[in-house]
Amino acid sequence: MSSDQRYPYPQVFLVDEGGGQRQPVAPPNLIPCWSFPPVHESMRSRSKSRSCLGVSPSLFMVLLMMFLLVFAALGFEAWQILNIQKQLKAPEKVEPKPIQEFGSPLKQIGLYKPETKVEEKKERPAAHVIGRIQKEPSKTLRWEPKTGQAFVSGGVSYRIQDGGLQVNESGVYEIYSRVELIFKDCGPASSFLHAVFLRREGLTSPQPLMEAHRSGFCPQHSAHSWTTENYLGAALQLKRLDIVYVNVSHPSFLSHSHYANFFGLYKI
Secondary structure (H helix, E strand, C coil): CCCCCCCCCCCCCCECCCCCECCCCCCCCCCCCCCCCCHHHHHHHHHHHCCECCECHHHHHHHHHHHHHHHHHHHHHHHHHHHHHHHHHCCCCCCCCCCCCCCHHHHHHHCCCCCCCCCCCCCCCEEEEEECCCCCCCCECCEECCCCCCEEECCCEEECCCCEEECCCCEEEEEEEEEEEEECCCCCCCEEEEEEEEECCCCCCCEEEEEEEEECCCCCCCCCCEEEEEEEEEEEEECCCCEEEEEECCHHHECCCHHHCEEEEEEC
16 A cells, blocks of 8 residues: 655554453544645734725724714704704794683783774864965965965864964963064064954954053164064864954065064963
8 A cells, every 4th residue: 555655653552451462453444634824924814804995993993983973963963954854844833822811900911802893093273384475465464274284184274365273172271472573673662462363253353362462672872673573372162163363563564584473372
């Protein structure tokens, strides 16, 4: 029996109990033992098997977890933004809470009862007219009822024919008038009269309401132009269809300024 001489095997002898010598038995077919690779090569192969793209497995897992956390945070923020948009598009309906009555003072302060009928506010009887230059001056003054700040409202009417203000409601009225006069040759004897009066049904003569007599307003020994003024005002009782007028003793001396001369009334 022949065997490979490159790898000699030791001879095996069997000895029986009698001490006799037996023939050598051929060794069993053994698997050849190849030489192991060098240590440094095995370590290199192990390091290659434990790496992925040049990164250790533990570091790779840490990076993977970080990426997952970032994507999860982005997804959560997107979900919140979508919820906010839905809330803005469809706002929640707030049901009114019932009012609890604790007493009459709280009920008066917190409870509002809208009026069932909206009453239209009536215009207060009032008028304000301003001066007008008259070609033929008369003691009873004429006025402008629609120029500038002038107006007539609330049942008061202006009489163009005689310059009076007629009231259509009885009551207490504030009546006022102002005049401004320019005396070209003003002296100690210069004077004028400013009066407010009314005409009423059943009375044959005008009834005076207010009157002012001005004198001594010019300096002594002076023949120059001089401007003076007078104002009358009072709260008086008027009846329906009463007509109020203004008189001035020297209408030709009136100032040409519209807003220096005015006349008006309003119901209190």
